[in-house]
Amino acid sequence: AESSEAKTFKLRVTNTLTMEHPMNMALKMFAETVAEKTDGNVTVDLFPNSTLGGNEEMVEGVQLGTIDMCNQFAGAFANYVPEMNVLALAFLFETEDHLYRSLEGKPGDLLAEALRKKGFEPLGYFFGGSRSMMNNVRPVNSPADLRGLKIRAIPTKITLDGVNAMGAIATAMSQGDVYSALEQGVIDGWENSPTTLYTLSLHEVTKYFSYTEHFMTPDLFVISAKTWAKLPDAYKTIIKEAASEAVAYERSIWTENEAEIVEKLKAAGVQFNEVADLDAFRKATSSLWNEYETTYKNGLIQAVLDAR
Amino acid sequence: MNPQQSKFLRRVGRLNHGVILVEKSILIVLMLGMLVFGFLQVFSRFVLRAPIGWSEELLTYSFSWASFVGASLAIYSNSHFSVDLVTKHLGKTIQKVVKVAVWTMILAFSLYLLVTGVRLALLNSIQRMNIVPLSMFWAYLSVPVMGLFIVIHGMEKLLEVFFDLHEEEVVE
Amino acid sequence: MIATLFLSFAFLLVIEMPVSFSLLISSVLSMALFSDIDLISIIVKMFRASSNFSQIAIPFFILAGGLMDNGGISRRLVKLASNMIGHLRGGLAHSSVIAAMFFAGLSGAAAADTAAVGSLLIPAMKEKGYGKDISTAVMATAGSIGIVIPPSIPMIILGVTAGISIGGLFMGGVIPGIMMGLSLMVVNYIYTKIRKLDPEPRASFKEIMHSLVDSFLALFTVVIIVGGIVAGIFTPTEASIIAAVYAFIIGFFVYKELKFKDLGPILVKTAITTGVVVLTIAAASSFGWILAAEQIPTQIANFLVSLTESRIVLLLLINLLFLVLGTFLDPSAIIIIVVPIIWPVVSALGVHPLHFGLMTIVNMAIGQCTPPVGIALFVASGISGAKLSEVLRVHMSYLGALVLVLLLVIFIPELSLTIPRLTGYI
Ligand code: NA
Ligand code: NA
Numbered sequence: 001a002e003s004s005e006a007k008t009f010k011l012r013v014t015n016t017l018t019m020e021h022p023m024n025m026a027l028k029m030f031a032e033t034v035a036e037k038t039d040g041n042v043t044v045d046l047f048p049n050s051t052l053g054g055n056e057e058m059v060e061g062v063q064l065g066t067i068d069m070c071n072q073f074a075g076a077f078a079n080y081v082p083e084m085n086v087l088a089l090a091f092l093f094e095t096e097d098h099l100y101r102s103l104e105g106k107p108g109d110l111l112a113e114a115l116r117k118k119g120f121e122p123l124g125y126f127f128g129g130s131r132s133m134m135n136n137v138r139p140v141n142s143p144a145d146l147r148g149l150k151i152r153a154i155p156t157k158i159t160l161d162g163v164n165a166m167g168a169i170a171t172a173m174s175q176g177d178v179y180s181a182l183e184q185g186v187i188d189g190w191e192n193s194p195t196t197l198y199t200l201s202l203h204e205v206t207k208y209f210s211y212t213e214h215f216m217t218p219d220l221f222v223i224s225a226k227t228w229a230k231l232p233d234a235y236k237t238i239i240k241e242a243a244s245e246a247v248a249y250e251r252s253i254w255t256e257n258e259a260e261i262v263e264k265l266k267a268a269g270v271q272f273n274e275v276a277d278l279d280a281f282r283k284a285t286s287s288l289w290n291e292y293e294t295t296y297k298n299g300l301i302q303a304v305l306d307a308r
Numbered sequence: 309m310n311p312q313q314s315k316f317l318r319r320v321g322r323l324n325h326g327v328i329l330v331e332k333s334i335l336i337v338l339m340l341g342m343l344v345f346g347f348l349q350v351f352s353r354f355v356l357r358a359p360i361g362w363s364e365e366l367l368t369y370s371f372s373w374a375s376f377v378g379a380s381l382a383i384y385s386n387s388h389f390s391v392d393l394v395t396k397h398l399g400k401t402i403q404k405v406v407k408v409a410v411w412t413m414i415l416a417f418s419l420y421l422l423v424t425g426v427r428l429a430l431l432n433s434i435q436r437m438n439i440v441p442l443s444m445f446w447a448y449l450s451v452p453v454m455g456l457f458i459v460i461h462g463m464e465k466l467l468e469v470f471f472d473l474h475e476e477e478v479v480e
Numbered sequence: 481m482i483a484t485l486f487l488s489f490a491f492l493l494v495i496e497m498p499v500s501f502s503l504l505i506s507s508v509l510s511m512a513l514f515s516d517i518d519l520i521s522i523i524v525k526m527f528r529a530s531s532n533f534s535q536i537a538i539p540f541f542i543l544a545g546g547l548m549d550n551g552g553i554s555r556r557l558v559k560l561a562s563n564m565i566g567h568l569r570g571g572l573a574h575s576s577v578i579a580a581m582f583f584a585g586l587s588g589a590a591a592a593d594t595a596a597v598g599s600l601l602i603p604a605m606k607e608k609g610y611g612k613d614i615s616t617a618v619m620a621t622a623g624s625i626g627i628v629i630p631p632s633i634p635m636i637i638l639g640v641t642a643g644i645s646i647g648g649l650f651m652g653g654v655i656p657g658i659m660m661g662l663s664l665m666v667v668n669y670i671y672t673k674i675r676k677l678d679p680e681p682r683a684s685f686k687e688i689m690h691s692l693v694d695s696f697l698a699l700f701t702v703v704i705i706v707g708g709i710v711a712g713i714f715t716p717t718e719a720s721i722i723a724a725v726y727a728f729i730i731g732f733f734v735y736k737e738l739k740f741k742d743l744g745p746i747l748v749k750t751a752i753t754t755g756v757v758v759l760t761i762a763a764a765s766s767f768g769w770i771l772a773a774e775q776i777p778t779q780i781a782n783f784l785v786s787l788t789e790s791r792i793v794l795l796l797l798i799n800l801l802f803l804v805l806g807t808f809l810d811p812s813a814i815i816i817i818v819v820p821i822i823w824p825v826v827s828a829l830g831v832h833p834l835h836f837g838l839m840t841i842v843n844m845a846i847g848q849c850t851p852p853v854g855i856a857l858f859v860a861s862g863i864s865g866a867k868l869s870e871v872l873r874v875h876m877s878y879l880g881a882l883v884l885v886l887l888l889v890i891f892i893p894e895l896s897l898t899i900p901r902l903t904g905y906i
Contacts, residue, residue, distance in 0.1 A: 185712030378755025
């Protein structure tokens with residue numbers, strides 16, 4: 001994206017989220033910083049709300065170079081980079097800090113290398129909270145409580161396997177159909193963070209929220225290798241720095257933002273409960289870690305465990 | 309029309325009949341397949357309570373295929389929706405010029421679809437589907453296939469309007 | 481760029497280029513000349529817009545209709561309907577509207593609604609002398625009610641995009657949806673008078689009972705579709721597949737009127753109609769993608785909202801913009817591209833979110849049946865085999881009725897707000 005006279009670049013960044021979402025607040029800051037530090041030679045336009053296409057479509061667009069940048073839950077990149085599935089393994093990350101240490105350490109380096117090979121230049125990982133179980137039947141305290149419940153999960157193998165291992169009947173369904181499916185009872189529940197529950201207005205059709213926190217999947221903020229190759233080194237440095245600042249900012253406001261949202265959800269009648277027996281869930285899903293390791297044999301699991 | 313031209317025309321005609329047979333077979337197989345997998349999707353979730361995860365994805369890309377092959381067959385049967393409000397008021401000669409122009413552009417664009425589609429299918433061969441263990445190459449292949457079929461139909465249509473032949477109604 | 485895009489599109493339409501190709505060729509042309517984005521993005525978007533699970537309802541409701549028609553189910557249902565309401569003027573056209581409103585309560589998409597009801601009733605209306613034009617126009621416009629009466633996919637997208645209560649939108653859609661249906665029935669009445677479509681003689685009780693018994697298994701189609709969706713056994717999209725499977729089983733094994741050799745042509749015909757509809761939706765998505773990526777609707781919307789501070793003038797301007805965009809864009813595209821810009825301004829002028837939401841949705845419903853890109857119109861004319869020039873005059877009357885309802889929804893907020901208030905959403 002360059003004009004003939006001055007070296008100017010117009011970059012498009014997109015995601016599925018509304019403008020009020022912490023990640024878009026961070027991206028606004030990113031755009032301002034980049035414009036300021038490049039004297040307006042690099043402009044970043046934000047396309048929220050899936051304006052340029054849905055989940056798979058935007059990752060594909062970035063890979064092909066028709067879209068410059070996007071941020072997406074990390075598992076969405078696994079169709080190109082199967083190693084990314086490590087970020088969608090249930091209960092692998094114990095705390096937010098453990099996740100950050102992994103992403104900034106050896107596991108992060110291994111993933112970055114794999115991403116670059118397939119045409120993605122990683123710029124950083126936003127925190128997307130933890131995904132927990134929600135349903136309209138009963139509060140979930142143990143795997144037994146999930147038995148017989150049809151729970152919508154992200155339609156990828158690793159997430160479906162995870163939800164099945166936790167004891168539920170994992171049901172593949174695109175996000176757009178979830179509202180009606182919950183209302184009409186085609187599914188009993190789904191799983192995501194309080195923030196997503198609120199921003200998708202799904203609390204209108206969701207009764208119980210149980211803090212299983214099974215997936216701690218960050219959002220990968222990424223730029224197309226095609227776009228990246230066109231940029232001069234000086235701008236690359238600026239973009240990397242601005243991205244790190246944006247990521248740090250997003251992580252700093254996430255927790256507070258989510259706490260506010262949980263209050264709003266409680267006021268709207270969603271019942272929250274802490275989960276008594278998380279160990280039972282961990283035990284039920286740990287075989288998936290081994291499965292991953294035998295599939296890819298890349299030492300990622302061990303590297304993540306070492307980062308604890 | 310000289311003998312060579314009419315020989316060429318007959319060849320194009322035969323080629324089109326072959327393509328139509330292929331298109332119809334693809335469509336029948338896809339539609340029946342979608343019926344079966346759609347039924348299994350409901351059955352496995354509601355009766356067996358063990359949903360098959362891959363049915364929705366398989367249905368979705370079968371649907372793309374059926375739509376695009378249906379769209380190419382629709383070119384042959386003149387079923388595409390168009391705004392037929394102005395052209396009918398034009399004189400015979402201008403009508404012919406316009407028709408030749410339209411079919412030339414359709415032909416050119418479907419050539420572009422064919423070439424770009426092949427390129428896209430190859431570029432997407434490194435992308436796997438979400439659940440079905442296939443490369444996205446197979447889904448994207450529907451685009452150049454549609455392009456190819458329309459090129460073949462478009463040739464016959466262009467020849468027909470150019471030589472003022474009567475259009476055949478092959479598809480019922 | 482915007483001039484090239486629209487002028488070339490208009491030119492291609494005028495010379496009778498198929499709508500889908502007009503959209504695609506003008507997109508490629510203007511991108512090649514003016515944009516920094518790789519041209520392949522048009523084809524990528526075209527492919528991605530076609531791979532959309534919820535559109536699967538289009539072919540399978542049409543297929544179910546084709547199977548019912550050949551399998552003797554339609555004949556029995558039409559006989560029953562004409563025995564019960566044939567003595568009323570415009571009875572069959574009215575029942576098309578009522579059936580579409582009823583199905584709107586199950587499905588969230590206009591195309592699915594048109595396909596489900598139209599595949600049965602368009603052939604029936606043609607048979608009873610309504611003509612291609614009336615049967616196409618009434619079914620296209622009635623099907624668009626599918627997104628106004630809940631559930632509704634565009635309402636869900638709007639609720640998420642603008643942060644408006646989806647449940648509130650659902651409740652708010654009831655009165656405007658019923659008004660749309662009633663307005664179409666008024667047009668029905670006028671046309672049946674003009675065309676002198678005289679009612680049939682009233683059927684005797686015995687005849688009614690006889691057709692009721694005869695159509696028992698056919699009626700069960702409705703029970704299965706409605707019951708399955710309401711009981712949460714399948715989604716409205718999946719219902720289309722179940723309906724087709726059921727129609728096949730009854731027509732083939734029970735009534736034995738469906739022949740094996742009919743199956744191929746029915747499947748192929750269905751796929752052709754689907755191809756026409758889906759390629760056009762996909763092409764319109766490509767067209768819309770370029771507009772979005774070049775931020776053209778954003779500029780227009782920003783310009784519009786800067787024009788006036790009068791609430792009612794602004795609302796009328798916005799609805800005009802929606803109507804224009806609705807001629808060639810899909811509701812979800814308009815909502816995600818334009819609403820985030822317009823809604824904050826409208827909100828600041830004190831317009832209630834549900835009032836704004838409902839006028840948007842009614843407007844989008846009209847867009848589903850305005851040419852050149854109107855998916856409900858495509859589905860209806862795909863079933864009836866009508867060309868645009870054959871239906872346009874009549875279709876404009878039905879559209880006019882819907883625009884009248886839109887104006888009422890704009891000027892009388894209570895039409896959108898009363899039921900949400902009664903059900904506790906306000
Ligand atoms: Na509806
Ligand atoms: Na339209």
